[in-house]
Amino acid sequence: MSETGLAGRLTEFGHAQSFRVYFEDTDFSGVVYHARYLHFLERARTDFLRLKGIGHRALMEGAFGEPMAFAVRHMEIDFLAPARIDDVVVVETRTVLLGGARVVLDQKIYRGEILLVAARVKVAVISPDGRPRRMPRAVAAILDPAFSAPKGG
Template structure:
């Protein structure tokens, strides 16, 4: 049940199904642009969760010192609109890993049609907000090409 709720891991990364509800739309039934951030966040969170990297465990120091992930930069291309009652798929994959960051590529699709493309740079930080190196065990679970 949890795996279904959290989507599924795939050969390229992760897929999370999301239904568009009334609360996600503007007066015309089109998804409000800021709601896509919520869908993307859920995709990233469940991608980590299914790799055994929960936010609570990170803060509790399960991988060494307590740490968290914080979005540092996000580029989004809004290609086509989603509408009320659409069933979307949020795809997430690791693009690159660096010493204190991970870059994730995300897409939101409807029936195979790409609606949103996003590139998200996420920093690894201490509970006080200071940058820190990504633990090797976390990097291994996210397995992607290392940056030069």
């Protein structure tokens, strides 16, 4: 299976990735446990970066200059409707703001046309020792919403 198929797909707005809800994602009633949505959101953010050419390992190895990482600093999340076992949900991720040392992303989880979860995620850029640092220009350029998806992406 190609990396693209495994990691969702880049879109005109950012990234979309599908996940199936498994038994391990649910509570005793077959409804997705609220904390499991964070897993779906995290995986989608990671694969969004990966498809844009920004792998976490490469960041820590200094592929864009000095070693760096991303760390979630703040998250606002609204749980609007439940997902249930065997549902297929789609996580959409888009960059809404780039700053010198932060990225703000909007993420939404849908089941079909139904919005289940809406989240705004503020991510800080940090050095390997956890101190804030400026985002390398190359990374900012890639995450800029104006940066288009590759052909066939």
